[in-house]
Amino acid sequence: MRFPAPVTVQWLAGLIHAEVVGDETALATGINEIHKVEKGDVVFVDHPKYYDACLQSAATHIIINTKDVLLPEGKTLLVTTQPFEAYLTLVNHFRPFTPATKSISDSAVIGEGTVVMPNVFIGKDVKIGNNCIIHANVTINDYTEIGNNVVIQAGTVIGSDAFYYNTKKSREVWYKRMQSCGNVVIEDDVEIGAGCTIDRGVTASTRIGKGTKMDNMVHIGHDSNIGENCLFAAQVGIAGAVEIEDGVVLWGQVGVSKTLTIGANAIVLAQSGVPSSLQGGKTYFGTPVEDAMTKKKELVWVKRIPEMWEKLKKM
16 A cells, blocks of 8 residues: 655654664655565564565565564664554554445546446445446445446455454454455456455455456455456455466366466366466366366276276285
8 A cells, every 4th residue: 555645764653653773764655565565665574483574575664573683774663562553553544444424435436338236335436447337236345446348247346355364372362354455456348247256455456457257256365466368267266465367267166375376378177276376378177286187187097996996806
């Protein structure tokens, strides 16, 4: 999430009650979680396991709960006992939750020729392009951006909060939600089926590329980047921060784990599970997925096991 205007580290420290280690006059331009950080960003870390990853990331300013780290040149620390609570303070300051009072927000921008069916909710600062069709009972939450010629079928939810939690088993409530302040960007000529859910980014964007088509009941997790001209059949589930390149086809009930990449023009056959990154231009099948032809040969041999066992017993 970009701040409306850059702010000094000193100002941030005052807001979150932190001690600054480094240049207090340095400017911060936004806040992001570790998978999406850029130069000028603020990121938080509260576990020694992840200290080095944050310090070596592109982020310029690190909210942290210790001074006992080697500070890279050009970076600043904001030291506080509760970095996660500091993150929530920043999000609530720059993008506070505001309850809706109307089905279509006054700040929403809807393009020419776009049709909005009954019982649609369109939130704050949503932008919808020209010649779109938004079917009944669709929810389009705050800050979503939709291009031209997009079709969204009934009952779909765009921009729901990320399934993303700060976890500490030392406290009574183990999982505390990282408040989402990102959005969803849907490019031109995308079609989304009925009953789909697309989570917004935690601090950045979940993006659906131009020309991509989705069947009913597809789920796209937070911060995932779906390429152009992809095709997803019913009940596909994609976890958070996944990179799916152009032209990928996922057939029904494919499950994709988090923070991986599926290369361009890959095809994953129905009911497969994808636990790690896949090369493009190949067809995959199974759980975990393998080359489809290899997996089918394995299944042939599995079916022959009883026959082979009977032959062995007779020997």
